[in-house]
Structures are given as structure tokens and as C-alpha cells.
Amino acid sequence: MSRKQAAKKPAGAEGAGKAVEELHTIATEIYNELLDGQVPKMTLPLRTKANIRFDPRASVWKYGSLKGVRSAKKLKGALMLLRTMYVLDFIKEMIDGSKSSTLREMYYISEGWDLGKFHSQDESNLLAEDLEIITECMREDFKLRPEESGASVIGNITIEEVTRSGERRRINCKDDIGDAGYTIPYNVEKEKVKFVNADAKFILAIETGGMFDRLVENGFDEDGKCILVHLKGQPSRSTRRLLKRLNEELKLNVVSFTDGDPWSFRIHASVAFGAIKTAHISEYLATPTAEFVGITASDIVNYELPTDVLTPRDVGALNAELSDPRFKDEFWKHEIELMLKLNKKAEQQALAKYGLDFVTDRYLPEKLGELGLMR
Amino acid sequence: MSRKQAAKKPAGAEGAGKAVEELHTIATEIYNELLDGQVPKMTLPLRTKANIRFDPRASVWKYGSLKGVRSAKKLKGALMLLRTMYVLDFIKEMIDGSKSSTLREMYYISEGWDLGKFHSQDESNLLAEDLEIITECMREDFKLRPEESGASVIGNITIEEVTRSGERRRINCKDDIGDAGYTIPYNVEKEKVKFVNADAKFILAIETGGMFDRLVENGFDEDGKCILVHLKGQPSRSTRRLLKRLNEELKLNVVSFTDGDPWSFRIHASVAFGAIKTAHISEYLATPTAEFVGITASDIVNYELPTDVLTPRDVGALNAELSDPRFKDEFWKHEIELMLKLNKKAEQQALAKYGLDFVTDRYLPEKLGELGLMR
Numbered sequence: 095m096s097r098k099q100a101a102k103k104p105a106g107a108e109g110a111g112k113a114v115e116e117l118h119t120i121a122t123e124i125y126n127e128l129l130d131g132q133v134p135k136m137t138l139p140l141r142t143k144a145n146i147r148f149d150p151r152a153s154v155w156k157y158g159s160l161k162g163v164r165s166a167k168k169l170k171g172a173l174m175l176l177r178t179m180y181v182l183d184f185i186k187e188m189i190d191g192s193k194s195s196t197l198r199e200m201y202y203i204s205e206g207w208d209l210g211k212f213h214s215q216d217e218s219n220l221l222a223e224d225l226e227i228i229t230e231c232m233r234e235d236f237k238l239r240p241e242e243s244g245a246s247v248i249g250n251i252t253i254e255e256v257t258r259s260g261e262r263r264r265i266n267c268k269d270d271i272g273d274a275g276y277t278i279p280y281n282v283e284k285e286k287v288k289f290v291n292a293d294a295k296f297i298l299a300i301e302t303g304g305m306f307d308r309l310v311e312n313g314f315d316e317d318g319k320c321i322l323v324h325l326k327g328q329p330s331r332s333t334r335r336l337l338k339r340l341n342e343e344l345k346l347n348v349v350s351f352t353d354g355d356p357w358s359f360r361i362h363a364s365v366a367f368g369a370i371k372t373a374h375i376s377e378y379l380a381t382p383t384a385e386f387v388g389i390t391a392s393d394i395v396n397y398e399l400p401t402d403v404l405t406p407r408d409v410g411a412l413n414a415e416l417s418d419p420r421f422k423d424e425f426w427k428h429e430i431e432l433m434l435k436l437n438k439k440a441e442q443q444a445l446a447k448y449g450l451d452f453v454t455d456r457y458l459p460e461k462l463g464e465l466g467l468m469r
Numbered sequence: 470m471s472r473k474q475a476a477k478k479p480a481g482a483e484g485a486g487k488a489v490e491e492l493h494t495i496a497t498e499i500y501n502e503l504l505d506g507q508v509p510k511m512t513l514p515l516r517t518k519a520n521i522r523f524d525p526r527a528s529v530w531k532y533g534s535l536k537g538v539r540s541a542k543k544l545k546g547a548l549m550l551l552r553t554m555y556v557l558d559f560i561k562e563m564i565d566g567s568k569s570s571t572l573r574e575m576y577y578i579s580e581g582w583d584l585g586k587f588h589s590q591d592e593s594n595l596l597a598e599d600l601e602i603i604t605e606c607m608r609e610d611f612k613l614r615p616e617e618s619g620a621s622v623i624g625n626i627t628i629e630e631v632t633r634s635g636e637r638r639r640i641n642c643k644d645d646i647g648d649a650g651y652t653i654p655y656n657v658e659k660e661k662v663k664f665v666n667a668d669a670k671f672i673l674a675i676e677t678g679g680m681f682d683r684l685v686e687n688g689f690d691e692d693g694k695c696i697l698v699h700l701k702g703q704p705s706r707s708t709r710r711l712l713k714r715l716n717e718e719l720k721l722n723v724v725s726f727t728d729g730d731p732w733s734f735r736i737h738a739s740v741a742f743g744a745i746k747t748a749h750i751s752e753y754l755a756t757p758t759a760e761f762v763g764i765t766a767s768d769i770v771n772y773e774l775p776t777d778v779l780t781p782r783d784v785g786a787l788n789a790e791l792s793d794p795r796f797k798d799e800f801w802k803h804e805i806e807l808m809l810k811l812n813k814k815a816e817q818q819a820l821a822k823y824g825l826d827f828v829t830d831r832y833l834p835e836k837l838g839e840l841g842l843m844r
């Protein structure tokens with residue numbers, strides 16, 4: 095079995111039908127190899143750090159051209175092919191029955207697969223990613239999902255969600271929800287979530303719950319004419335996919351608003367340029383035009399923010415970012431070097447030093463003004 | 470300043486008006502002590518483990534009768550009283566302006582209080598708890614909140630939430646929401662959240678997101694005629710308060726459904742009997758009639774579940790639970806001892822060994838049947 099890889103775009107939006115077809119192809123190829131008396135095998139890109147490169151044209155991470163072969167010649171490879179067959183069958187069953195499962199459930203379900211049983215959840219998670227790479231479908235098409243929870247959304251956008259009962263339900267994320275916002279489901283593909291209309295100028299993607307609640311309470315979605323999205327720390331795939339779709343379909347700028355430390359810079363980078371772990375679907379998840387409003391090292395100086403001293407781990411992370419292609423521009427070079435020089439980091443909520451309204455009355459209007467998003 | 474403590478019930482439901490009055494009393498007492506030429510002081514219950522006892526009549530944790538005095542005779546005490554005055558003023562300002570803040574924001578706001586500045590967030594968090602104890606109000610009445618997110622709810626219950634714009638919004642947690650559920654706001658007191666009506670026989674409080682999503686997908690809220698509440702691990706105060714109100718006002722049984730390990734047993738105990746950290750408001754947060762459906766050690770045996778071996782920390786926690794008054798009955802003694810004997814623990818999702826529907830087709834009907842909640 096050997097299949098082309100790295101086409102322009104995964105087929106996620108086409109949904110379950112395409113997934114079944116692709117999975118059937120894998121099974122057929124292995125079946126035919128067995129019929130022909132050949133030792134069955136799968137070819138897939140090497141998933142080592144050496145085979146991931148930053149594509150400067152698309153501004154995202156991608157797999158390179160190195161390939162590996164998983165053959166049934168050795169016991170370990172044969173068992174992985176057996177597991178693959180079981181997983182294909184399990185996914186097809188779920189699609190036929192309109193079910194879905196967590197990656198953890200699939201791991202437990204393999205208890206009934208004899209020699210096909212997974213030894214750890216890492217093993218089953220990796221196989222799910224392998225299938226994404228081979229089929230150019232998305233895990234969501236396979237009805238597999240993680241346990242992480244999706245983003246909360248508040249702002250004047252109307253979403254149509256197909257609920258578990260099959261009903262098309264329209265929800266306006268300002269008028270139809272409580273103050274905790276609309277929580278996106280794990281699947282945000284078009285067959286599940288549609289955007290009906292939106293009255294906003296941009297999306298503000300916020301790292302912490304404290305700051306999200308602050309902007310909601312201060313009514314910044316209305317005053318700033320924006321849609322507030324709570325990233326909940328390192329954003330899940332569904333959150334990044336939602337931002338990408340909002341950007342692409344509604345032509346809305348995405349702006350990250352995070353803490354000011356190296357880990358938060360990486361949150362922005364994963365929104366904008368993708369992450370190594372999901373390099374095979376970067377073009378599907380990343381929003382390369384996303385901008386960063388703060389907290390920057392310059393903000394620490396200009397707004398005299400309360401700070402904490404950098405830990406050795408922080409310093410190591412900042413130094414690593416200096417050679418990370420995602421941070422290779424003047425803005426980031428300056429900010430990272432300044433943070434190292436200051437030896438300080440700051441949280442979003444540090445803006446409260448000047449009162450609860452400072453962030454919406456002054457900080458965001460000033461910083462978003464520089465980006466041309468507020469007057 | 471010395472005030473009575475440990476009245477029957479905190480005054481939370483009466484809201485902000487009562488809070489302002491109580492805070493004003495504190496300030497007046499300190500002011501009068503200064504006018505009389507006395508050294509100002511505050512008396513409050515000692516917050517040591519030795520002063521927390523389990524009240525077997527109410528089945529919850531409570532403070533004992535030991536008291537401590539915080540006087541301005543020493544610099545440290547004087548600074549704490551200064552901070553207290555600043556905090557009283559800040560809370561009054563928030564209530565007057567219909568604002569609220571996270572505990573973290575209050576910590577940062579103290580940057581502008583000169584000598585009254587907090588040195589760590591622990592210090593400001595503790596002061597917020599002190600004020601709860603002295604005033605018999607709830608933190609929510611002071612408009613202070615943590616960053617933790619509240620429970621998700623799915624089921625046939627209609628809630629009326631007063632939104633940030635002051636509008637009364639009715640939301641049915643089955644028909645008006647997406648598949649991720651209704652997320653409760655941080656304040657679930659009556660002035661913010663009302664229960665309009667519910668068609669359910671009990672509340673199922675679920676520890677993990679994976680299992681919550683499973684029960685939602687399988688439609689267990691309808692088949693089991695229950696309201697599903699996602700605890701999100703160790704439940705936040707607002708989540709426990711919501712369960713308590715649902716139990717008290719709608720006369721619905723609360724049933725915990727967690728992983729089968731010592732930490733999950735404690736999640737149930739904090740729902741049912743309260744936690745040491747919030748001993749001063751146990752009667753407000755705990756639902757002593759709450760029952761536990763599983764995963765039990767007996768389930769591991771009876772359902773032959775996939776397990777993990779107990780770690781030394783697990784064993785230590787189980788042994789501690791054997792002398793914890795909250796677990797002092799035959800059921801828990803048996804289950805904890807059996808778990809120690811098996812030397813095994815199991816997750817909720819381990820039920821997937823028998824397929825995705827096993828939990829709703831067999832496990833829950835059997836176990837809830839024993840509790841008389843399902844036929």
C-alpha cells in the first residue's frame with residue numbers, strides 16, 4: 095500500500111462519506127496485497143522532527159518528503175496493520191451508526207481486539223493521526239475526538255448547529271446565550287456548524303478566562319465591534335479550526351490577546367502558523383494572517399505593568415523561539431530580545447493595576463488602533 | 470471588632486445589598502475603635518485543620534469554636550487591617566458600579582494601594598475568605614470570582630439567567646443550546662439564575678468530559694429522564710452551589726458518576742459533604758443526600774473492567790479516607806478496602822470495553838436501578 099500524500103488541502107469538509115471511501119481504499123489495498131501473495135505494508139511520511147519544515151510560502155508547518163514503510167515482515171509491523179484493520183472497521187461502524195467516540199474510548203474498545211489491543215493510548219492516538227495523513231481526511235471525519243473542551247464565543251454572530259437530534263438550531267452568540275457564552279462542539283466542520291451572519295470587524299482570541307470574562311462584562315464585543323473567543327490556554331484543534339473558518343469565510347481578521355511570556359507567544363504561533371504535532375493539517379488549522387496585540391515586552395515597559403521574573407525554563411523557551419522560523423521577523427526578534435533583557439514577564443490581568451476598565455478604555459483601543467482595527 | 474460567627478446559613482441569596490451593609494459594619498467598628506483610642510482588631514475563627522470538625526447532624530464540615538485575633542498592635546496585623554479597608558472600599562465600588570472582578574484582578578489592583586499591596590495572591594484570596602466568614606456573606610456577593618469555569622448542563626430544565634445587559638433570558642437546556650450544553654455563569658445565586666421548570670427525576674453529576682459527551686450523544690438525559698451536569702474534575706464552588714440549589718428547590722436527587730479511584734471518591738465527598746477549604750459555607754454548597762453510582766471497586770470486579778495499578782500516592786489517599794469522617798459508613802469502608810485489596814483503579818471510560826452503548830444500555834440502568842432511580 096502506497097498512496098500519494100501532501101495534497102493542497104485535507105478533505106475534511108466533505109465529511110464522513112469521503113472518509114469511508116478512503117478507509118475502504120486502505121483496506122482494499124492491504125487485502126489485494128495479501129491476495130497477490132505479497133507482504134502487506136503501508137507507506138507514510140516519517141513523523142520525526144527532521145521531516146517537518148516551515149513552508150515560507152504558505153507560512154505554516156508541513157511534512158517533508160521523507161517516507162517510512164510499515165511492513166508485516168516484522169511482528170510489530172504486522173500487529174500495527176492488524177490494529178489498523180480493526181480501527182478501520184470501528185470507524186466505519188461509528189459512521190454507519192451516527193456515533194462518535196473519544197480517543198480514550200477507542201483505546202478501551204481495543205480491549206476486545208485480542209492481538210489488536212493497543213498497549214497505550216499514545217499508540218492509538220498516533221494511529222489516528224497516521225490515518226489522517228494517509229487519507230487526507232480529518233480525525234473529525236473519522237468521528238474520533240479528544241476530551242479537551244472547545245472555545246467559548248460571545249459576540250454578534252449567528253451560528254447554525256446541527257444538534258444530536260439532527261435539528262438545525264440557530265444560536266446568536268449575543269442574544270440567545272448566557273453570560274458564559276456559546277461553547278463550540280468538538281466538530282466545527284460545515285456539516286455540523288454553519289455561520290449564518292455576523293456583525294463584527296474582527297475576532298479577538300483571548301488566552302485566559304479571567305480576561306475573557308472581563309471583556310464580556312465590559313461589553314467590549316459591542317464597543318469594539320468584535321467577536322470574543324476564549325482560547326482556554328493552548329487552543330484545541332476545534333478552536334483553531336473555528337478561527338480559521340471565521341477568517342476564511344467571513345473575512346474577519348483574527349487577533350490574539352495573551353499573557354506576555356514565551357508560552358503565550360507559542361499559543362499565538364499555533365493559531366497563526368500551526369504546531370509541529372498537527373503539521374499534516376496546518377493549512378486546515380492555521381490562520382497565517384492572525385495578528386498579535388499583546389501582552390508584549392514593550393507593553394511591560396510602556397504601561398509599567400506588574401511583572402514576574404523569568405524562570406530558567408522561560409529563558410530557554412525564549413532562546414528557542416529566536417531560532418524558530420515562526421518568529422522570524424523584526425517584530426518578534428525585537429520583542430523576544432527585549433523580554434530577555436528585561437528578564438520579566440507579565441499577565442493579561444496585570445492591566446488591572448490601573449483599574450478594571452483600563453484594558454477596554456485604553457489598552458485595547460491603543461493597541462488595536464496601531465493595527466488599524468479601532469479608532 | 471468582634472462579631473458573632475457560624476450562624477445557620479450565610480446570607481448569600483440576599484445578595485449585594487446585605488454585603489454592603491455587612492462590610493460597612495466592619496469599617497464602622499474599626500473606625501470607632503480608632504476614635505475611642507483603642508487598637509483596632511478583628512476576631513475570626515482559627516483556620517487551622519484542628520479547628521475544622523465534621524458535624525454529623527448536618528453531615529458537613531464546619532469550623533469549631535477556636536478564635537484568633539488580628540490586631541494592629543503588630544505591624545503585620547496593622548497592614549492586614551489596612552488591606553481589609555482597601556478591599557472593603559474596592560468591593561463597595563464594584564457593587565455600586567455593577568462590576569465584578571477575578572481574585573487575580575483584585576490582587577493586581579492592590580498594586581495601587583501603597584502599603585496595602587498584597588504580596589501574593591494567596592494573601593488576597595485568604596482575606597476574601599476571611600470576609601466571608603466574618604460577614605456570613607458569600608464571595609459572590611462581594612463580586613469576587615475565581616477563574617475556574619462552571620459546569621455544563623444538558624437536560625430538560627429551563628433556566629432564567631439575568632444577563633450582563635440586565636435582560637431576563639430563558640434558556641431550556643435541551644432545546645435552546647448546542648451539543649456542548651449550557652455553561653453556568655460564575656454566580657448562580659437566585660438574583661442571577663432562576664429555575665423556571667424541569668422535567669426530570671434526578672441529576673447525574675459526571676466527572677469527565679468524555680463520559681458527559683458519551684451520555685449526551687446516547688441521549689441518556691431523555692432515556693434516563695435526568696439532567697446531566699459536567700463537574701469538570703474537582704467541581705468549582707458555583708457547580709456545587711448549583712447542585713445544592715437543584716436538590717433543594719426542585720427536590721431532585723443528586724447522583725455522582727466518577728472514575729473509580731481515591732481522588733474521584735473525594736470529588737463525590739466534596740459534592741456531598743463539603744471540603745475543608747470551604748468549611749465556613751458547607752451548608753451552602755454541600756448536598757448531603759447525594760449518592761454515588763460508581764465507578765466502585767465492586768464494579769471493577771463485577772464488570773471485569775480494564776484497570777491500572779494503584780500508585781503509592783493512591784494507596785496513601787485511600788488509607789487517609791478510611792479515617793475520614795465523610796467516608797465513615799459500611800458502603801465506603803467496604804469499597805475502599807476492596808480497592809486496596811485489588812490494588813487497582815478504573816476510569817469511567819473503561820466501560821467502553823463493551824462498546825459505546827454499554828454504559829447507557831446496561832451499566833447505568835443496573836446501578837441506578839439499585840438506587841431506585843431507574844427501572
